[in-house]
Amino acid sequence: MIDLYIPLIIMVAVGGLFGLSNVILAEVLGPRRTKTKTKLSIYECGMEPITSARERFSVKFYMVAMLFILFDIEIVFMYPWAVQFKVLGTTGLIAMGLFMLLLFAGFIYVIKKGALKWD
Amino acid sequence: MSSIIDLILGFLSEHIDALILLAKIGLIVNGLLMAAAYLVYFERKISAWAHNRIGPNRVGPLGLFQSFADVFKLYLKEDIIPTLADKKFHFIAPIISIGVAMAVYAVIPFGDSFMVGNKEIFLSVAPGINIGLLFVLSMSSVGVYGITLAGWSSNNKYSLLGGLRSAAQMISYELSMGLSLIGVLMLAGSLDLTTIVHAQSGGKWNIFLQPLAFIIFLVASFAETNRTPFDLPEAEPELVGGYHTEYSGMKFGLFFLAEYANMVTASAMMVLLFLGGWEMPGLYEALGLPAGSPLIAAVQFGVFVAKLVPILFFFIWVRWSLPRFRYDQLMNLGWKVMLPLALANIVITGIVMTILKHYGIM
Amino acid sequence: MSTTVILFTILSIGAIASGISLVTRRNPVSAAMSLIVHFFMLAGLYLTLQAQFVAIIQILVYAGAIMVLVIFVIMLLNLGKEENLTEKFSMRTTLALALGGLFVVQFLTAFLGKKTGMNALPEKSMSIGTTEGIGNVLFTQYLFPFEAISLLLLAAIVGSILLAKRKHEAS
Numbered sequence: 001m002i003d004l005y006i007p008l009i010i011m012v013a014v015g016g017l018f019g020l021s022n023v024i025l026a027e028v029l030g031p032r033r034t035k036t037k038t039k040l041s042i043y044e045c046g047m048e049p050i051t052s053a054r055e056r057f058s059v060k061f062y063m064v065a066m067l068f069i070l071f072d073i074e075i076v077f078m079y080p081w082a083v084q085f086k087v088l089g090t091t092g093l094i095a096m097g098l099f100m101l102l103l104f105a106g107f108i109y110v111i112k113k114g115a116l117k118w119d
Numbered sequence: 120m121s122s123i124i125d126l127i128l129g130f131l132s133e134h135i136d137a138l139i140l141l142a143k144i145g146l147i148v149n150g151l152l153m154a155a156a157y158l159v160y161f162e163r164k165i166s167a168w169a170h171n172r173i174g175p176n177r178v179g180p181l182g183l184f185q186s187f188a189d190v191f192k193l194y195l196k197e198d199i200i201p202t203l204a205d206k207k208f209h210f211i212a213p214i215i216s217i218g219v220a221m222a223v224y225a226v227i228p229f230g231d232s233f234m235v236g237n238k239e240i241f242l243s244v245a246p247g248i249n250i251g252l253l254f255v256l257s258m259s260s261v262g263v264y265g266i267t268l269a270g271w272s273s274n275n276k277y278s279l280l281g282g283l284r285s286a287a288q289m290i291s292y293e294l295s296m297g298l299s300l301i302g303v304l305m306l307a308g309s310l311d312l313t314t315i316v317h318a319q320s321g322g323k324w325n326i327f328l329q330p331l332a333f334i335i336f337l338v339a340s341f342a343e344t345n346r347t348p349f350d351l352p353e354a355e356p357e358l359v360g361g362y363h364t365e366y367s368g369m370k371f372g373l374f375f376l377a378e379y380a381n382m383v384t385a386s387a388m389m390v391l392l393f394l395g396g397w398e399m400p401g402l403y404e405a406l407g408l409p410a411g412s413p414l415i416a417a418v419q420f421g422v423f424v425a426k427l428v429p430i431l432f433f434f435i436w437v438r439w440s441l442p443r444f445r446y447d448q449l450m451n452l453g454w455k456v457m458l459p460l461a462l463a464n465i466v467i468t469g470i471v472m473t474i475l476k477h478y479g480i481m
Numbered sequence: 482m483s484t485t486v487i488l489f490t491i492l493s494i495g496a497i498a499s500g501i502s503l504v505t506r507r508n509p510v511s512a513a514m515s516l517i518v519h520f521f522m523l524a525g526l527y528l529t530l531q532a533q534f535v536a537i538i539q540i541l542v543y544a545g546a547i548m549v550l551v552i553f554v555i556m557l558l559n560l561g562k563e564e565n566l567t568e569k570f571s572m573r574t575t576l577a578l579a580l581g582g583l584f585v586v587q588f589l590t591a592f593l594g595k596k597t598g599m600n601a602l603p604e605k606s607m608s609i610g611t612t613e614g615i616g617n618v619l620f621t622q623y624l625f626p627f628e629a630i631s632l633l634l635l636a637a638i639v640g641s642i643l644l645a646k647r648k649h650e651a652s
Binding site: 067106113 | 538
């Protein structure tokens, strides 16, 4: 079984090496001109950069990530079910129906609470 | 004596497997680079037609070598890393992006296997993998890090906002994308992409059986690849270049390449999952070639590409026709429209399949 | 068998190295990235045990979803000069060291007590590890735990919204 996955692992490695070699190649081939302070500063439409970009940002992004995890886990449970659906038959449909009912209840709660309201 | 020959032959056949694998990977990587290069070229040509311009026409006949000139130019550009940037992650981010975009191609099949002598050669790098489809999904979710890290490490406000927006957008649409696939899996009964294609043989393409899932997948693909109308992460008037504002030279080039590679991936997934892959009713019977012949494989690859190209054209066409969403509209569409629709699609598919099975139709 | 052993060696060295890197990095983003590498190594180790579905879920859920949240939280909190944060030697560190030491002792006794070397995987493991195998048992034999999970997730959804909303309104 593991032999089937060796090409997969190799391909992941090839992808990483491709990126790495290209970045290094570009560094070797590219010119090294003098670096001034202005040139190496952060781009801010030509202005002197004010304050750092390391600011705290809106909690809404955090909410999205949190809800994403929870719903993603629920979806993960659906893959084995979907693959075996024809075998499981009506029992499977009812089992997943119950599961999805609760998922949907959670979803309604999320919407009603306005957790995903972007203003 | 014969045992030594056996040993050598065994050793050679082992090497033959490795050589075939190497050749396949080489073909995939080069094919991908060529596809991306010409995709960029056609994107520029089509945008020029949409704008009533001429587009690239200087490098080679009709400007056909424009993309290669661009790549060489990118190699010869100076790599600028801002002083305030986090050097390590600024370096790693584009490598993650392109690495993940390429790794996906390990599980994408371009046709059935063919026989050379008594050796079966598959038209994918890693055939027969039980979890092929999930590998594609997981790689696309890992791709989020490339963009988030690029935005964060640059220490630039535009980059940070672009990276964040992109990450939030990608994870939001990953949900509806994942859900839209459930219906396809219910019909095919496997996560192996080749099996999913075979389940659609005889014209039973999933685009007809799962039209809602196809539309959801299509919209989610646009969002996942950060293409217009979902190109908020690099909305030029607001965020300059988005997460790659502080990238120059080949590092920028790698992000660019990853974006186009992802576009090809998304289109290939649509072909495999919804358009029947290399299946074409009646075509292979009409050819009358023996099963396992390399010619069949070549025709299959041709059919696959013939289905791929219109989708790629659609991607480009949409980009130059539609305006951009506002961020709240984008999030509302993803969470409040696509997610419930995808759930409904699963419920409908499940009920219809059960009823059909009850009456003995399926 | 030899491929499995080679892979196991590479992956376990990678897993240990990324684990050490995770606890020693001062920069939280570096630590998080080490953890992602660690998850990939773990996924590989699951593959050597023929647990294909678990392996890909390790990447899809842990590396692809949970770590996104971790990265977001690190960026959200933005501790500033993370390198300057040093811990004082307190009651808590003593307790942590003691418990850690206990774990090492426990691990060593368990490890030394067993015979070394790998056992061949049973034939059955091949079919259990696939998505189909998981689906087969999850929706028949383990149906009740499966339904219980949906309740657990519902509670998690409600809990996360309650917590985040309260902070959101207070600010």
